[in-house]
Each structure stands twice: as C-alpha cells, then as structure tokens.
Amino acid sequence: MSHSSVPDPSMSRRGLLAGFGALGLLGALGATGCSTGTTGSTSGSAETDTLKFYGNALGEAAQKPAWEAIIDGWEKKTGKKVKPVIYPYDQAATQLALAARSGDFEGVGQGTWQVLIPTGVLADMSDVVAGMSLPKKLIDSLRVDGKLYFAPLNASGIGLVGDGRVTHEFGLKNGMTVEEFASSLERIKKQDKKLIPYAAVTKNPDLKDAVHWMWGWGSEVVTSDLECTIGDAESVAAMKWYKQLQDSGLTKAGVARSDARILFARGQAVLYDDAPLANSFVKTNGGPAALAAAVQPLTRPTYRGNESFNRYWGNGLFCSTGKGEQTSKDFITYVCTDVTAAGELYRQAALAPADDRVAGKIPALGKDTFQKQFRSRITEHSRAAVWDGLASQAQFDTTIGEGVASILAGQSSVQSGLNALKKKIDDILEQEK
Numbered sequence: 288m289s290h291s292s293v294p295d296p297s298m299s300r301r302g303l304l305a306g307f308g309a310l311g312l313l314g315a316l317g318a319t320g321c322s323t324g325t326t327g328s329t330s331g332s333a334e335t336d337t338l339k340f341y342g343n344a345l346g347e348a349a350q351k352p353a354w355e356a357i358i359d360g361w362e363k364k365t366g367k368k369v370k371p372v373i374y375p376y377d378q379a380a381t382q383l384a385l386a387a388r389s390g391d392f393e394g395v396g397q398g399t400w401q402v403l404i405p406t407g408v409l410a411d412m413s414d415v416v417a418g419m420s421l422p423k424k425l426i427d428s429l430r431v432d433g434k435l436y437f438a439p440l441n442a443s444g445i446g447l448v449g450d451g452r453v454t455h456e457f458g459l460k461n462g463m464t465v466e467e468f469a470s471s472l473e474r475i476k477k478q479d480k481k482l483i484p485y486a487a488v489t490k491n492p493d494l495k496d497a498v499h500w501m502w503g504w505g506s507e508v509v510t511s512d513l514e515c516t517i518g519d520a521e522s523v524a525a526m527k528w529y530k531q532l533q534d535s536g537l538t539k540a541g542v543a544r545s546d547a548r549i550l551f552a553r554g555q556a557v558l559y560d561d562a563p564l565a566n567s568f569v570k571t572n573g574g575p576a577a578l579a580a581a582v583q584p585l586t587r588p589t590y591r592g593n594e595s596f597n598r599y600w601g602n603g604l605f606c607s608t609g610k611g612e613q614t615s616k617d618f619i620t621y622v623c624t625d626v627t628a629a630g631e632l633y634r635q636a637a638l639a640p641a642d643d644r645v646a647g648k649i650p651a652l653g654k655d656t657f658q659k660q661f662r663s664r665i666t667e668h669s670r671a672a673v674w675d676g677l678a679s680q681a682q683f684d685t686t687i688g689e690g691v692a693s694i695l696a697g698q699s700s701v702q703s704g705l706n707a708l709k710k711k712i713d714d715i716l717e718q719e720k
Contacts, residue, residue: 444669
C-alpha cells in the first residue's frame, strides 16, 4: 500500500507508519507529518469529571450489557461520568486516527491502538499494569520501545483446540512433536475419511496463522530491529511441512477461521486453531452442548526441541496523555482489576480477565476447566509479533497471508514464494526505519 505524504524526517521508525497510508487519512487531511497543536500535549489537569470512552463494545449486543454495568459501577464509585463515543469495530482505525489528527482524542479507547502511536497522543500504561498479575513474556512482547501503550483486559493466544471426546483416541495430547502430531492426524484420516483431521486455516484473511509455525521452526519472521527472516531455512521448512499437511489431506484447502468454527461445531473436524472463546463459538455455530463442554486446548507441537508459540490474541484499553490522563487510568484500572467488572465481562461475554489474581476471585471462572486449561496451555506460550506494535500491523498480516495463500494454492514453490513475500515485507519495513 502506498503513502503519498512525506514523513517528518525528525520522527523515528515508529513515526509516520504505513498503517496511516492504508487508512488514507493523512492525505485526506492534507497532512505531511503528524504534529498538531494538541497531540501529545501533557498540559492540563490530569483529572476530569467527564470521561470520553471511544469503542465498539457498547454498540455490540454481546458485550453491551456488561459494559453498561461496568460503566454504571464506575460512575457510582467515583461520581464521574462516562461519555461513550461509539463506532463499529471495522471503523475503529479510521475513527481513532481521525480523532487524534483533529486533536479530539481525549479519554479512553478500545480497538486499534497501534494507529495512534505516530501521533504521540498515547499515555504509557506501564504504571497501570505494574499492579496486575499478567504473563510477563507476553506483555513484554507487546511493548514498543520499552513502553506499553495499552492495558490488556484479555490477553491470550490463538491455540490448538480439539474435541476432547476423541483426541486421546488418536494420540493427540500435550507435549507432542510435529512428527507425532502428523502421525495422529494420519490415524484420524485412515479411520474416517469424512473427517477433517485438522481444520487449519488455509485461506485468507487468517493465514497470519503461518507465523506461529515459522516461530516454532526457529524463524523470527521479523526481528526486534526490523529485519525480515522470511525465506530462511527455518521458515521454508515450516511452510513445506504446513503445505504437506494440506497435500496429504490432513488439512483442507480454502478454510478460513469462520469456516473452521462451523466445521468443528458440526463435528466434521477434530482440531482447529482459535481464541479462548472456542467453546462459545461451538454454541453460536449450532454445535451440541456436549461438544462445547468437551472442547480441549492443546499445547502447540514442537519441532526438534524448539519452543512452540501461539500468536497473541486479546484486547485492552488505552488512553490519551495529558489532560484527564489520571482519570482515564483510574477507569482502566477499574475495568481491568475490579472483580465485579471483570465478572460481568466473563459472565455476559465469556471474556476472562488477563489479570490472573482477578480471575482467581471469580467463582464461576474457577470452575471453568476450559479457561484454566487454555491459560496454562495456550496463553503461557503466546507472544506478540514485532509488528503488533506498529500502526501498519494490518498491512503486515495481509501481506503475509497473501504470500502464504499463493504457496498453498501451488502458484509458486515454497522457497520462491517466501522470497517474494520477503521482498514485500522488506518494503513495508523500510517505512519503519
């Protein structure tokens, strides 16, 4: 994706990012840098009586009741008011960036926080998370130049889940090697040719799932100093293995995550990859209660003793720096750590809190075997990609997905396809340096 505006030469690689180019916002606003008279200002009182809350949750039926209860609880506790600024999820990046560019973003937000990094409006949330019990490795992977620009409300990963009623029958268990994993999938295929052993993602928009397999083989994909390793021996070996699963009929071509959820709910697939809402998705996709109760997370198989990883999944809250910052942080702390607030989100939206101490105080969550297993088997082995902290995050994921899709479709060999993908990623990275 192209960007017609000229970056401010004084800005770091975190400055004017490709994500803004994807949004087309700077061109539309006639901007050539990202400095305004109000963005990044630290002037004004850190307290405010009325707090703006930018997000989509209050506009979604599944989460609205929980958020209404949370806001009501905070208002009664503090005597302050929350003023919602609601937008659809798919408009989050655009609406947030527009608010920041016009100097109107002031308060708490949820959604695509990365697009706001170039504007300098975000407050460092390190002081907020310091008092929380969070997976350190995962949280550290989300820092940008040492700063954490959002406090995680939910923090986990995209991990393997299976039908626990049959996984053991085929030898699918925690701690498998990739060879043992493939052998188990072969046994499933041999016993029932109608079953999809592993409904892995093989179609965009979710082929970013290829990243966690590359990590497991030892390729960093993109290093912390923004060097792309795609096309190295490790990533090539990982994608050859992943494609072989498809070529052998152990996975199925043309499957997106939404397709995999349906296949799994219908009992047509034994395994697939998903977030910690997997058992809830069984119900929403028409699956039986018995299957929803039997969904079991599995640790990702390992390759030659390497540590395996799951790609970060989660959401959180962020806020503007300067005026009203302390009030915003107080609200975020309340949402993330108040047991009643966290309990509402878990009870009504099946979202377990990232804070382990808070989770331990919710009785119903303590009895939720699936969530406890997911936390230990998936969350504890999850990490964010380097580009998850860049405004061009979506561009990275889209580009990687397109490259891997062409390989799976047989349009190129694994090596040549990854070499071509590396060139495209290098072009994006050039805008970050």
